[in-house]
Amino acid sequence: MNESRMVDLFIIGGGINGAGIARDAAGRGLSVILCEKDDLAQGTSSRSGKLVHGGLRYLEYYEFRLVREALIEREVLLNSASHIIWPMRFVLPHSPDDRPAWLVRLGLFLYDHLGGRKKLPGTRSLDLRRDPEGAPIMDQYTKGFEYSDCWVDDARLVVLNAVAAAEKGAEILTRTACTSARRENGGWTIQMRNEWTGETRTVRARVVVNAGGPWVNDIVGRVAGSNSRRNVRLVKGSHIIVPKFWEGRHAYLVQNHDKRVIFINPYEGDKALIGTTDIPYDGAPEEVRADESEIEYLLAVVNRYFKEKLRREDVLETFSGVRPLFDDGQGNPSAVTRDYTFDLDETDGAPLLSVFGGKITTFRKLSEHAIEKIAKFFPAMGGNWTRGATLPGGEIENADFIQFAEDLRRAHPWMPRPLVHHYGRLYGARVGKIIGSATSLAGLGRHFGADLYEAEVRYLIAHEWAMTPDDILRRRTKQGLHLSEGERSAFAAWFEADRAKSA
Template sequence: MDSQMVDLFVIGGGINGAGIARDAAGRGLKVVLCEKDDLAEGTSSRSGKLVHGGLRYLEYYEFRLVREALIEREVLLNAAPHIIWPMRFVLPHSPQDRPAWLVRLGLFLYDHLGGRKKLPGTRSLDLTRDPEGIPLLDQYEKGFEYSDCWVDDARLVVLNAVSAAEKGALVLTRSPAVTARREDGAWSVTTKNKQTGETKSFRARCLVNCAGPWVSDVIGRVAGSNSARNVRLVKGSHIIVPKFWAGSNAYLVQNHDKRVIFINPYEGDKALIGTTDIAYEGRADDVKADEAEIEYLLKAVNRYFKEKLRRHDVLHSFSGVRPLFDDGKGNPSAVTRDYVFDLDESGGAPLLNVFGGKITTFRELAERGMHRLQHIFPNMGGDWTHGTPLPGGEIDNADYESFANALRDTYPWMPRKLVHHYGRLYGARTRDILGTASSLEGLGRHFGGQFYEAEVNYLVRKEWAQTAEDILYRRTKHYLHLTESEQAGFIDWFASVQRTAA
């Protein structure tokens, strides 16, 4: 079998791999991205869904990381205003935890480290009078409110992959790299599709390992290489419950152990609560939230709020493994969220391993990763992603509300909730889903909620969706809005369509 020659072969379809593939393809390099499962199926769809500077990292003196993340926060807000939007966080002050002066100092630094432009700054709250204090226990009288951003994490990954493909990259999902060997100054890489068994062979001038929790496995088992660096696996779990307060603000509370817990509005009528930080020794593929973690999160919330959550309030839970760069810190919460590159140029075939990182800094990580490869690709293009919107983010002045209003004017037959659903997930690409439809009937089969066949067709055609789970859980969050029978109906229908197509 003849091998296709490429410049860059990227292993790992999470946020870092998709970001690097996009950046490299936009510089004119010939790129292949392979992922062993679905895009964002691992850590990158199991985050707290925030683009943030990391307020708590200030306690560990990570000033550079916080500053860079705060700068990137506004870059990403401009690039993808449909899937990233501002959110205000209420931090009730507990005298038993961090002193008020320390919290004020941290928030002052948070407001000023990153050159904040769009987002409003911190303000103090009188929780006995301000409406944000209504759901809180009466003992919490003082508080603060600050800004960060929400993000649809899985869609962020997919949109980077879409952008990479539009710039010429080949994206292979469910196609792990089974072997990668240095031969004659280049990498010989073989992938095997897990569903069809089809193998593909490539020759690559450079291999980039963005496998996240599996980064060490790729170094040793797949590439037959080694590295003095390593990742430390830390498990983070979240729970989803019905939303139990009014208003669009989120809450950030401090637990007895000094860990902070986010309580964020989620999907309109629900709340996302997390996260835990636990050293993890098992297989990354097997991670799930255990009962002790769920109880921990419920207790943290109940310490602050009048309405007490019970185990039966938990609608769903999920857990992810964060591949943090192992800096030797004992406390999982103290392990750096920064990233580290390890460039191995032995044998004349470079291998760039990526350790650590966080969603907020993925674009900068990709850019700096390409800087590390400048001497390998001296003729590649320059930096370009800073001011370039992601697919769907091509909205004038990055003003989502004006865009949504224009969308409603263009499609007056669509219910407001459906316009909001399409606008928030697909932004300016919404028209690619709707096509020439002039009524709800034109969107095809209705599966329940805001879920129509036209969206399914788009996700299969444009976003590598191959299973019902790809669509219900990652490309969208329809699973949270459909009944069990509606979900089962869609799964059966999709399976029948796939069989027919095969």
């Protein structure tokens, strides 16, 4: 198919920045196409530490503007999507061998006050010998601190932004590569190819936004035939997943001798997510893997603080992502800024806006700033609107998820509590789209194990661009972590057979 439709904005990249910009732009009345060569959030945006946070350690590098913006955004996002974002308390055992206690206290004071905190409780000091949070910590660590940040289902955050963009008129194309973008007659002529069918398509666009993440420079040069004065620096961050080894819903943040801080977070109920590393990376972003040396590093940091010692065989799964950080010339990967910047190239009256850097927490503000950069080309578009808006499913009264979950359980007493929690957390106020008219578990269709039923799978295929088993088991849900190897194989076989039948 060859088409010459003209759109206002063509966005390359289906990570958090691309999806956020698509949502923002479509809500202002712009016509938008977003294309992603793989699945939504398949790259960096599903391989984060799953936190909406200000970045406590960034204070050490004097990133006050970034931390303030992130802290403000933390509560904006919490209000917009309390089903996939929720408060979490972090326990920081103090080691006198590393940062001095006064410096940690000062950092936490700034953290509490820089961003106008309203909802989240502030910092408190802990006596790890008496307070229950100190129970799993080795006896030599007697002093600690507890502070607040938020947890987020990162991949769902991306998908929900894409859903919101589509509901406002944007066209979301996954498994579709942008193969060429050329300036012609004061605009762009863009060619795309569906990676599965081989079908090609041509569109015209007034402005192109390059939100390619680790591929941003490649898109500027190879796809758009242009140049940028800015570069990204690729830094690999790896995580490990192990069985949870402490009581309580709180997380831990520990300092290592090399000044890195490592998060140890409760994950999916009975597991723990531990990370991250910070290693320069010069390979292909799609081939990134956690090295054994990184796994050993993370285990060693945890074992330095906790009574229960983790072993290599405790590692259930690993994942690694490539952070596309704006290259600010810093030698230490941990010191490279997590802030973002833009490069606007207006050659021949065909603007190309490239996004460099950024982090999950500040995606909404980044999206606003991106639209402001190109606002002069669309004088009739609407103004800023996302700050007070909810994401799909976030239309929960008073953003009170606990009350919402209780109401959901009363409305569907036949549903086991874990399933109510699973549906509530992923779909929020839109959970009815999954349950439909079902009045029993049988009404949800085939059961694949854990909390995965056919009704949810059908919804994800129809409404959230899920096209492979991994799209569902790893990104739309985390049910792959709860299914046995046999159940995962059986699900994949059913999925492929069902797909072939409906083709």
